Amino acid sequence: MAILLDKDTRVVIQGITGNEGSFHTRESVQFGTKVVAGVTPGKGGADLDGIPVYNRVIDAVEKQGANAAGIYVAAAFSPDAILEAVEAGINLIVCMTEGIPVVEMMKVRQALKTSSARLIGCNCPGITTPGAGKIGFMPNFIHKAGNVGVISRSGTLTYEVIWQLTNLGIGQSTSIGIGGDPIAGTNFVDLLALFEKDPATDVIVMIGEIGGTAEEEAAEFIKANVKKPVVSFIAGATAPPGRRMGHAGAIISGGKGTAAEKFEALEAAGVKIERNPAQIGKAVQEILTKK
Amino acid sequence: MKIHEYQAKNILREYNIPIPRGEVAETAEKAKEITASLKTKVVVKAQIHAGGRGKGGGVKLASTPEEAYAAAKAILGMTLVTHQTGPEGRLVQRILVEQASNISKELYLSLVVDRSRERECVVFMASEAGGMDIEEVARTSPEKIVKVAVHPAVGFSAFQARKLAYGLGLDKTQIAQFTNIAKSLYQLFIDKDASLVEINPLVITDEGNLLAVDTKINLDDDGLFRHPELKDLRDESEENPLEVIAKNTGVNYIKLDGNVGCMVNGAGLAMTTMDLIKLAGGEPANFLDVGGGASADQIEKAFRILTSDPNVKTILVNIFGGILRCDRVATGLIQASRNIDMKLPMVVRLQGTNVDEGRRLLKESGLKFEVADELFEAAQKAVALTK
Numbered sequence: 001m002a003i004l005l006d007k008d009t010r011v012v013i014q015g016i017t018g019n020e021g022s023f024h025t026r027e028s029v030q031f032g033t034k035v036v037a038g039v040t041p042g043k044g045g046a047d048l049d050g051i052p053v054y055n056r057v058i059d060a061v062e063k064q065g066a067n068a069a070g071i072y073v074a075a076a077f078s079p080d081a082i083l084e085a086v087e088a089g090i091n092l093i094v095c096m097t098e099g100i101p102v103v104e105m106m107k108v109r110q111a112l113k114t115s116s117a118r119l120i121g122c123n124c125p126g127i128t129t130p131g132a133g134k135i136g137f138m139p140n141f142i143h144k145a146g147n148v149g150v151i152s153r154s155g156t157l158t159y160e161v162i163w164q165l166t167n168l169g170i171g172q173s174t175s176i177g178i179g180g181d182p183i184a185g186t187n188f189v190d191l192l193a194l195f196e197k198d199p200a201t202d203v204i205v206m207i208g209e210i211g212g213t214a215e216e217e218a219a220e221f222i223k224a225n226v227k228k229p230v231v232s233f234i235a236g237a238t239a240p241p242g243r244r245m246g247h248a249g250a251i252i253s254g255g256k257g258t259a260a261e262k263f264e265a266l267e268a269a270g271v272k273i274e275r276n277p278a279q280i281g282k283a284v285q286e287i288l289t290k291k
Numbered sequence: 292m293k294i295h296e297y298q299a300k301n302i303l304r305e306y307n308i309p310i311p312r313g314e315v316a317e318t319a320e321k322a323k324e325i326t327a328s329l330k331t332k333v334v335v336k337a338q339i340h341a342g343g344r345g346k347g348g349g350v351k352l353a354s355t356p357e358e359a360y361a362a363a364k365a366i367l368g369m370t371l372v373t374h375q376t377g378p379e380g381r382l383v384q385r386i387l388v389e390q391a392s393n394i395s396k397e398l399y400l401s402l403v404v405d406r407s408r409e410r411e412c413v414v415f416m417a418s419e420a421g422g423m424d425i426e427e428v429a430r431t432s433p434e435k436i437v438k439v440a441v442h443p444a445v446g447f448s449a450f451q452a453r454k455l456a457y458g459l460g461l462d463k464t465q466i467a468q469f470t471n472i473a474k475s476l477y478q479l480f481i482d483k484d485a486s487l488v489e490i491n492p493l494v495i496t497d498e499g500n501l502l503a504v505d506t507k508i509n510l511d512d513d514g515l516f517r518h519p520e521l522k523d524l525r526d527e528s529e530e531n532p533l534e535v536i537a538k539n540t541g542v543n544y545i546k547l548d549g550n551v552g553c554m555v556n557g558a559g560l561a562m563t564t565m566d567l568i569k570l571a572g573g574e575p576a577n578f579l580d581v582g583g584g585a586s587a588d589q590i591e592k593a594f595r596i597l598t599s600d601p602n603v604k605t606i607l608v609n610i611f612g613g614i615l616r617c618d619r620v621a622t623g624l625i626q627a628s629r630n631i632d633m634k635l636p637m638v639v640r641l642q643g644t645n646v647d648e649g650r651r652l653l654k655e656s657g658l659k660f661e662v663a664d665e666l667f668e669a670a671q672k673a674v675a676l677t678k
Contacts, residue, residue, distance in 0.1 A: 027614070076516065101484050101514035102404055103443050109411050110444040139613030141644060154559020156611045160666070163611070163642065180558060182406040189408070209559055212406050235562040238547075238569045239578070246543050246558025246580045248513055249406070254426050259566075276570055277563045278666035 002129040002174040003149070003194040003201070004092055004118070005068065011135055012037040012057060012066035012090070014073055014081045016048055020096075021072035024137050025051065028070075031140045033133030036064040057088040068092040070126065070135040075099035078122060079108050086117045094135040095121040095185070102248070105183040112185065119185025123247065125155040125177035138162070138175065146171015148284055149195035151188055152207035153180055153214070153247070157235060157277070161207060164281030170288065173201040180247025182211070188218035196226050203229050203287055205280060206271070210236035211250045211257040219265035230271045231283045234259040237275075292510045293340040294524045297387045299508040302483065306475040308490075309468075310503045313389020322363035325388040326356040332391040335362040339381040340529040342507070343373030349383065352391060359388060384528065392504055397421030397492035398459055399428070400473070402480045404487075404511075405440065413480060415439040415473065417455045421492035447477040461495075468501045483521060484514020533596055540592045542581060549574025551673050552603035552635075554593045556585045556610050564609045567667060573674030576603045585610055587623030594627050598635060607673035608639040609666070617641040617649030625656045636676045637661065640669035 011028070015021040016038025025048060029035055037052055037060035044055035052064065060066040069085040071078060071094065078097040085093045100122050112119055120127055126136010130145035142159050144166040152158040158177050165172060176191055178184050188206060195201045204226070208215040215234060222230055237259035239245050241252040252258050267273050274283045297315040304310060312329060315338065316322045326333045337349030344350050349371045351362035363386055372380035398421040405414040417437045420428045428435055437458030439451045452470040461469055472493070480488050487509040494502045515522050527535045537544035543558065551568045555561035558580045565575035577600065581593045597603055610620050620641060628637075640663040641649045653660045661676075663669035 023614075075513065099513045099516070101517070102406075102486065102511050103413075103481060103484060103514070106411055106413075106442065107444045110442060137614065139643065142613070152559070154557065156555075156557025156613070157559035157563050159611050159613055160560060160563075160642070182404065183411050187408060207559070209562060214408070217408055233563075235559050235566060238565040238575055239562055240545070240547065243545050243578075244512070245545065245562050245578055250558065250562065276667060277567065 002132060003191070003198050004176070005127050005129045005132060005135065005174060007132045009068045009092070009133055010034050010036045010064065010066050011068045011070055011133070012039055012060035012064070014039045014057065014069055014071045014085065016040055016051070016053055017043050017046065018072055022048055024072065027137070027140060028134055031134050032131070033135070036060070037066050057084045057090065061088045061090065066090065068135060069094065071095040071097060073097060079104045082108050082119060083111055086111060086115050091117055093117055093119045093185070094124070094126050095119065096124060096126060096136055097121070098123040100181065102182055105181065109183060109185070120176060121179040121185055123181045124179030125158060127174065127176045129174045130172055136177070138177070142166055143175065144171040147173055147200060147202040149173050149198065149201040149204045150175035150207075151191045151204065152177050153209050153249070154207060154235065157207060160277070161205060161280050165284060168281045168285050170281065170284055173198060180209070180249050182249040184214070187214050189221045192218060192221055192226055196228055201228065202291065203231065203284055205284060206230055206232045208232065208234045208262055209247070209250050210234070210239050210245065210252050210259050213257070215262040216265045219269040219271065222266070222271060223269040229287045231274055231280060231287065232266050232271045233274050233277050233280055234262045235277070292512055292515065292525060293529070294508055294510065295338045295340065295385070295526065296336065296506060297338055297385070298524045299506045300503070302479060302508060303503055303506060306479045308472050308475050308503055309501060311389040311392055313387055316363065316386050316388055317367070317384065319360045319363035319367060322386060322388045323356040323360040326353060326359035329390050333359050333388050334391050335359055335366060336387045336389070337366050337369070337371050337383040338385040338387055339371055339376070339383060340526070341373050341375035341381060343375055344371065347371050347373040349373070363388070381529065392494055392502055393497040394494050395497050396495040398495065399423070399425055399491045400476070400493045401425065401487065401489035401491070402476060402485070410440055412440050412442040413477070415441065415451070415455055417459055419459055421494070425491065441477060443481060447474060462499070464499060465495065465501060472501060472503070483518060484511045485509065486511045533599055537596050542579065542589065542593050542596060544596055545578040546600065547575050547577050548602070549576045550602050550604045550677050552576045552597040552600065552606045554579050554581050554590070554597060554606065554608045556581050556615075560609065560611060564607065564670070567670035568607065568674060571667065571670040571674040573670070573677060576600055585615055585620055585623065587626045590623045591627035591630055594631055594633060598631065598633070603635065605673050605676040606635050606637045607669060608637060609669060610641050612641060612643030612646065612649070616645040617643055618645045618652060621649035621652040624660070625652065625658060628658050633658070638663055638669050638673040638676065640664070640666065
């Protein structure tokens with residue numbers, strides 16, 4: 001068991017014929033992911049290593065039973081790609097694309113409210129369930145199947161944390177990067193709820209960063225609803241205010257969204273705070289040994 | 292992206308939002324000419340990307356073309372220090388010369404992105420407490436702020452304009468004017484992919500008319516790809532020179548005040564590396580995300596930027612090799628160090644695919660790399676090298 005992505009997940013890759021799309025499709029297949037189709041409008045009928053390519057997402061759903069989508073499409077076309085996947089009845093949509101205008105994401109979020117589809121991202125490394133598959137570009141070798149759920153707003157920092165766990169012999173149930181944009185399809189709260197219910201997850205690691213209030217919202221949710229231990233680190237304690245730190249969403253504006261505020265809120269919610277990011281794996285290990 | 296007041300006002304004019312008559316000038320002679328043609332009292336305003344210009348001496352009133360000339364002479368070329376510029380201040384290269392307005396009341400009006408989960412939309416904020424710092428008003432008297440949430444999927448409704456207008460206590464003619472301004476402002480926000488549009492103050496003149504006396508527009512960097520004309524409004528002279536070079540070469544860099552330079556792949560890990568330097572008792576000199584690929588070429592560009600900062604005493608390289616192999620990163624580091632004849636001591640922490648091969652290459656290169664295995668150890672070594 002895991003959350004969102006399991007052995008029954010059948011993936012369609014939108015933008016499969018592009019450089020990124022084809023490269024990461026092959027990596028995903030090596031990892032054991034069931035990639036059943038690709039979509040590139042105008043290239044229907046082609047294939048990638050035997051994976052059929054269609055013009056429309058609906059074809060991938062009807063002909064190959066796709067129920068999840070990975071999107072590697074330029075920023076200008078990504079909102080359209082997401083909406084197409086929603087309309088085709090895809091349940092899990094993972095969009096890796098960086099640089100989508102924030103107003104477009106507002107509209108996409110509104111469209112998602114009237115459907116049962118879940119969007120992960122955009123501007124994210126994706127989702128991985130060791131032993132079942134992955135959508136996105138987390139490196140294959142860092143994962144190990146186990147009982148720790150990982151949620152993060154970052155990319156390489158997420159790999160770092162997963163790798164720390166794996167090196168200590170601690171496996172992961174599912175690892176998810178929710179992305180660095182100001183408006184995300186899926187937030188900490190959504191995933192905390194899923195991990196709390198998941199029998200395969202015993203400990204949750206939550207990696208936040210400066211900007212916005214997602215961590216504060218998570219703290220409130222944890223206090224009221226999460227019984228499982230949560231370990232957390234917030235990146236950006238040394239970030240200057242008013243500057244966008246790489247990610248579009250990582251900005252302290254009007255004095256709001258600082259690491260200090262987030263650490264404080266999480267600590268008050270009973271979360272195990274780890275201020276030294278090199279020690280996150282060890283903090284999880286301590287909790288697991290005590291159990 | 293930030294733009295200047297005069298550029299923002301040009302956009303307001305495009306949307307028929309009333310602004311004072313005026314023009315931008317780069318010389319005192321031009322300021323005199325503009326004042327002569329306006330035939331009114333004028334305000335001479337320094338154009339820099341920072342607020343608090345008045346308090347810093349960057350805004351002056353003038354009654355005649357000669358006074359405007361003198362005011363312009365005083366402001367142009369000055370290094371204006373405000374609470375937003377930092378102690379180094381900003382060089383004033385342009386001034387806006389515009390008709391001085393008679394003011395019976397000052398209001399505040401803005402549109403911002405609200406990214407909170409319950410909203411995820413655009414929010415209008417209006418207040419009778421105009422001319423003040425709105426964050427201060429929000430702290431001390433939040434009841435003085437009227438808010439209206441507008442969802443881009445739905446659009447701006449007339450009742451929302453009325454809600455704002457009545458909240459501001461406007462009279463009948465002003466309500467009509469205000470509704471037009473609010474509608475245009477929303478349209479502008481959406482059309483241009485803005486992230487902030489602020490009119491502060493929005494003035495009620497002695498004649499009872501509304502006028503946008505000062506304005507600020509920030510643009511969503513992620514929206515610029517579909518507005519090539521707005522890209523041209525970027526003023527590089529307002530940015531840190533090293534940041535300009537970095538941006539133009541595709542390296543994501545922000546200059547800070549410390550002395551440990553760092554080069555990292557990925558924004559989250561780059562911020563984390565800064566935090567680790569601080570935790571180890573040092574001060575980071577910068578944020579630098581060299582990109583997921585971290586090619587030899589990118590590494591060289593990043594090194595050139597780091598070594599151009601005179602404060603940097605040591606460099607910490609932190610790369611998590613995923614799809615990118617550590618041996619490739621090591622080769623890139625060695626090549627780049629040789630190409631630029633790197634003199635600074637360097638701590639390199641590699642992790643991930645082919646890490647042993649990568650570390651071996653670094654050790655055997657004969658260059659001054661100190662190799663660290665662990666994240667915190669790397670930060671400690673780098674900080675120790677500065678002392």
